[in-house]
Amino acid sequence: MPSGEPTIRDVAARAGVSKSLVSLALQNSSRVAPGTRQTIRRAAEELGYRPNAIARTLGAHRSRTIGVFVLDLHNPIYVDILDGVQAEAHRLDYRTIVVVGSSDRRAERAELDKLMEFRVEGLVTVGHRLPAGAGTAISESCPAVLVGAEPRLPPHLVSVSTDDIRGSALAIDHLVALGHSAITHVTGGNNSVARKRERGYVQAMERHGLQARIRCIPGGFTDERGYQGTIAALGGDEPPTALFVANDFAAIGALAAAADRGLEVPRDLSVIGYDGTRLSGLRSIGLTTVAQPLKEMGVAAATQLCSRLDTGQEGTRRIRMSPGLLVRTSTGPPPRHAGVSEARDRPRAAVSTTHPA
Amino acid sequence: MPSGEPTIRDVAARAGVSKSLVSLALQNSSRVAPGTRQTIRRAAEELGYRPNAIARTLGAHRSRTIGVFVLDLHNPIYVDILDGVQAEAHRLDYRTIVVVGSSDRRAERAELDKLMEFRVEGLVTVGHRLPAGAGTAISESCPAVLVGAEPRLPPHLVSVSTDDIRGSALAIDHLVALGHSAITHVTGGNNSVARKRERGYVQAMERHGLQARIRCIPGGFTDERGYQGTIAALGGDEPPTALFVANDFAAIGALAAAADRGLEVPRDLSVIGYDGTRLSGLRSIGLTTVAQPLKEMGVAAATQLCSRLDTGQEGTRRIRMSPGLLVRTSTGPPPRHAGVSEARDRPRAAVSTTHPA
DNA sequence: CTGAAAGCGCTTACAG
DNA sequence: CTGAAAGCGCTTACAG
Structure with a gap:
């Protein structure tokens, strides 16, 4: 974590406003005067300010990050699905952290644990089986959507598959x-x-x-x-x-x-x-x-998960796509x-x- | 960010010690008495405590996370290299965040920017070209190692390639x-x-x-x-x-x-x-x-980067591996x-x- | 529309 | 060996 990076405080100083206002302005809040916003944006630009996602997560109590478990990147169909998931998640302004499956179940489990340490808000799994230790990771508190696997689904899970x-x-x-x-x-x-x-x-x-x-x-x-x-x-x-x-x-x-x-x-x-x-x-x-x-399946998964995170509403349980x-x-x-x-x-x-x- | 998660404070309360001590104990510091450590570990276990990597990063001023830019996951050689990078980074107790290249340079640049918002400590790029906007991302403050690409290297960059x-x-x-x-x-x-x-x-x-x-x-x-x-x-x-x-x-x-x-x-x-x-x-x-x-190249890249982050020392500039x-x-x-x-x-x-x- | 303050969950000097 | 305190860089009520 390079410490020389300018912070919101530096921006505030340069723009001659409070930290709060900088925060608000950078979030495009309508509560800040257009002129002020301009000044703040310019100050940020001049300083080369880059928001600290880590600090934001801690302050905002949400990470806007989803975890993506991909069973095997050597399987091109999973990569296609992943493409869809990432494209859609990013479009919806969510970040993604991907963890790759492993033949070593212990390692896989450890990776998934680390993933949860990032406080991801949800999980999409891509592959014909769930990640090892999914039981502890995919708790009630972490909605998940499964692509390409359809086990008996607990109520907080959603599946996307091809018919x-x-x-x-x-x-x-x-x-x-x-x-x-x-x-x-x-x-x-x-x-x-x-x-x-x-x-x-x-x-x-x-x-x-x-x-x-x-x-x-x-x-x-x-x-x-x-x-x-x-x-x-x-x-x-x-x-x-x-x-x-x-x-x-x-x-x-x-x-x-x-x-x-x-x-x-x-x-x-x-x-x-x-x-x-x-x-x-x-x-x-x-x-x-x-x-x-494949890509559409990934997109559908991300759409489901993110809209659920945004609205808190549960959507469809199973989504089945048509093959060609x-x-x-x-x-x-x-x-x-x-x-x-x-x-x-x-x-x-x-x-x-x-x-x- | 699920809020119900137990924190270090809960662990401290249950173990009847201070937060500081919990932190130390969980880091395996030798400064905490063996008995205390036991108590603390047990309390953490009983609570199902999971450290919050986000908070730790903010507090410790370092993320122990490296970014991995992979040009194209559909190219199996990059996936092999990635396997090596991840395996070694995880072994050295670093987390990885991977961002995938895109034909849309603007999108790629945006992704890389988001990566930097995670305050990764270093970057490894996998592919025959550097990521778009690499100039701003790969600053002096962020050491990087390039696998499979060898442009004229600025002093803080390292390359790994095959002869x-x-x-x-x-x-x-x-x-x-x-x-x-x-x-x-x-x-x-x-x-x-x-x-x-x-x-x-x-x-x-x-x-x-x-x-x-x-x-x-x-x-x-x-x-x-x-x-x-x-x-x-x-x-x-x-x-x-x-x-x-x-x-x-x-x-x-x-x-x-x-x-x-x-x-x-x-x-x-x-x-x-x-x-x-x-x-x-x-x-x-x-x-x-x-x-x-391929995998060895990935391992070498991670070894270089992480050891550099750990010791602050610059290692070899170019690593060239032998083909077979x-x-x-x-x-x-x-x-x-x-x-x-x-x-x-x-x-x-x-x-x-x-x-x- | 704007600012001062509290808080997120950790870590880390600093005392003791 | 242990604890109280300050601080990381943000966000978000709460006042004004």
């Missing part, structure tokens, strides 16, 4: 419209989000009268899990013509698996992901995917012979890929 | 050892980092007696730029057998371009990137790349006929890729 049932439906409808019926789902594992997407898949298949073709292969949310799940999915005796994979990372793994099995995408196999990450849009990937309105479909080049009509056996029998050597295994 | 000359040399040596001589560089554009890598390429080529083969094609640090640069590089009359691309993103674009041109990697063309992002290690990408010790080579599957020996004309003449239809354009 994953609908998202899965979008994917399956697209595939069915293309002519597919042997559509296998490589799941995202055993968390609430993955289960939602799986449920959506099952419902959509049933709706299309395809209950007999329902196949769920255990996967996960990583490249590697998607790869393995796909290898397994392709190994059955009725190989699918299309794969609905639980997220983009896993779907990218699925593309690698298809290549390794000598399948050309989308000629021999269509692949569709979920999330709409920028990664999936990379030229060398071109993944068709279900896009979540991003059609790129990894999906197409099924092979005519409604199976992939021929493709699989082609000699490996004839198949060339940019990404040899 | 890019050496990194380029690593890449070229690898390619030459594989038998390549027609090695083209797709540059990262016109920033200081890109120029360094380019210089390293030129020097390495000369060292190998390959000055006649030096070709620099303007590119950039994005997927798209890498794609375009590669298309251009492949269009010349003496097409290269290997491409050294300025970073991983661009190299991934290069892979796409190679696929579009009907070239198999690494059989017809070797591609090497730079940075060592996780992305480049994805199964479907498998890019050989020059890895920067990550050999994966995108590099191999050149085609025997030392050119790619045959491969390029193969009919497109015979070439199958997982990632159609």
Whole structure:
């Protein structure tokens, strides 16, 4: 804390008024005369005065700061959500302090504790799980909104999420419209989000009268899990013509698996992901995917939290956003012979890929 | 700012001592009797006392907080660096407040101003450029360390970077050892980092007696730029057998371009990137790349800054870390006929890729 | 419209 | 080893 910084007292001296008036003027209070305000503003400017947020917080009994817990900054979808949260919070004149999740629960808990020492007024959590020690942090006194996680919500919590049932439906409808019926789902594992997407898949298949073709292969949310799940999915005796994979990372793994099995995408196999990450849009990937309105989700979370802090009123409990479909080049009509056996029998050597295994 | 929180005064009352003593005890001062300390600690615990960092900062005249400016959280290398900065800062018992760069310079400047209102004691910037308005923020009173950017440094600044000359040399040596001589560089554009890598390429080529083969094609640090640069590089009359691309993103674009041109990697063309992002290690990408010790760079930055804040002593001015080579599957020996004309003449239809354009 | 005063929750000399 | 007091830089009733 550099001590040479000018304070409100210096500004007051230079403007020839009291500290109170400086404070008021700098808050744009209508209770100070226009001329005085001018003088004060100018004095502040000349001095290079910068308000001390710390002192203000202590004096005003509120920090106008919210904490943002982000599970993992290496997951681009969380970063997109964070962008939205920050943009909106700053627009509403709230500061943000972000704390990043950690595989070390103790460390994570410690970080969250430090966050609370800043006396944040509220918390938004971004990720598929709550922060460690959330119980003590997210007390009644600290309203919170959860993005991308929907546990049983205590009354002071709000959740923002995408309608994953609908998202899965979008994917399956697209595939069915293309002519597919042997559509296998490589799941995202055993968390609430993955289960939602799986449920959506099952419902959509049933709706299309395809209950007999329902196949769920255990996967996960990583490249590697998607790869393995796909290898397994392709190994059955009725190989699918299309794969609905639980997220983009896993779907990218699925593309690698298809290549390794000598399948050309989308000629021999269509692949569709979920999330709409920028990664999936990379030229060398071109993944068709279900896009979540990530930034909007972040914005909605901040809007909820801040308006609640400003008005003291509780808003909606759950906000569910609509996903969209991003059609790129990894999906197409099924092979005519409604199976992939021929493709699989082609000699490996004839198949060339940019990404040899 | 929730007001129901217990304060030091409540703890003092419960422990039957003065506020001063509570403060001292909680700081583990040796000036308080062991028994008293016990009593105080217990009282604090029972009350669920949480120190108020805001008040402490104001009272102690220092915040033990550093600001971290990160240019872009969508760039995974910056996230890795950030991980290192945070881990080390927290280990040294400093708090961090991160502010994210923005394409809107005005907004970025405003964010940085707000950061300074928190009275951070120092700043680390992560990214290839300084934050907007850095001039006013990074004053003499606020020591800063720059990671990944090396402008002419005013005396109170420190920089941490990778030895890019050496990194380029690593890449070229690898390619030459594989038998390549027609090695083209797709540059990262016109920033200081890109120029360094380019210089390293030129020097390495000369060292190998390959000055006649030096070709620099303007590119950039994005997927798209890498794609375009590669298309251009492949269009010349003496097409290269290997491409050294300025970073991983661009190299991934290069892979796409190679696929579009009907070239198999690494059989017809070797591609090497730079940075060592996780992305480049994805199964479907498998890019050989020059890895920067990203997390270590972040750690070094925090170490420098915090020790300087603690001791008041200035340390090293420039810290340069050593890159390493990550050999994966995108590099191999050149085609025997030392050119790619045959491969390029193969009919497109015979070439199958997982990632159609 | 303006000022003097109290207070926010800590820390830190200063006495004892 | 312990306590009373001043102070950090603001804000906010409260008077005027």
